[in-house]
Amino acid sequence: MFCMKCGSECVEFMDGEILRQKCPNCGYIHYKNPYPCIAVLIVNSKGEIALGKRHKDSIYPGKWCLPCGYIEYGENYMEAAVREVEEEAGIHVVMDGIINVVSNHFDNGVHSLVVVLLAHYDGDEKLHPSDDIVEAGWFSIEDMSALPPLAFSADKFIISKYKSWRDHPSGITKLTLEGAYVEGV
Numbered sequence: 120m121f122c123m124k125c126g127s128e129c130v131e132f133m134d135g136e137i138l139r140q141k142c143p144n145c146g147y148i149h150y151k152n153p154y155p156c157i158a159v160l161i162v163n164s165k166g167e168i169a170l171g172k173r174h175k176d177s178i179y180p181g182k183w184c185l186p187c188g189y190i191e192y193g194e195n196y197m198e199a200a201v202r203e204v205e206e207e208a209g210i211h212v213v214m215d216g217i218i219n220v221v222s223n224h225f226d227n228g229v230h231s232l233v234v235v236l237l238a239h240y241d242g243d244e245k246l247h248p249s250d251d252i253v254e255a256g257w258f259s260i261e262d263m264s265a266l267p268p269l270a271f272s273a274d275k276f277i278i279s280k281y282k283s284w285r286d287h288p289s290g291i292t293k294l295t296l297e298g299a300y301v302e303g304v
């Protein structure tokens with residue numbers, strides 16, 4: 120890789136146990152960190168959840184996932200969640216709380232940290248998929264094996280955790296959202 124400060128070619132070095140890239144010209148060290156993402160488990164008035172089918176050009180094409188995506192610079196995680204749901208499902212939802220945080224390692228080398236939000240939707244608008252989702256629908260979670268093929272094992276984990284929480288409410292903590300944005304220095 121090339122230095123993002125001066126454009127010189129970087130060299131590898133061991134920083135303790137971690138292999139990093141460093142610029143021999145200006146000394147800049149490239150720290151590689153997981154990408155911050157959100158995923159949203161949306162539940163409708165029938166207790167069904169929203170899933171989207173992934174575009175053929177995306178990673179895991181044709182498989183299904185919860186609405187999800189990267190948090191843009193300057194956005195808080197709630198804004199990112201509302202935006203991604205609008206982009207991928209075409210509806211506006213109300214966020215209820217954080218139900219999980221998961222670390223993902225994908226086959227394409229992406230490592231993400233995902234804040235998983237629970238949301239509800241009481242409207243009757245049809246889902247309008249767009250962006251990198253080609254089809255979207257509501258699915259019962261009474262029988263997990265009847266769900267369409269899921270792209271991410273994390274989604275399966277999240278859905279089954281939600282289901283056990285819904286059926287036995289003491290089993291999981293739902294965090295409230297007061298801390299979505301903390302301003303200051």
Ligand SMILES: [Zn+2]
Nearest residue numbers: 122125142145
């Ligand atoms: Zn440099």
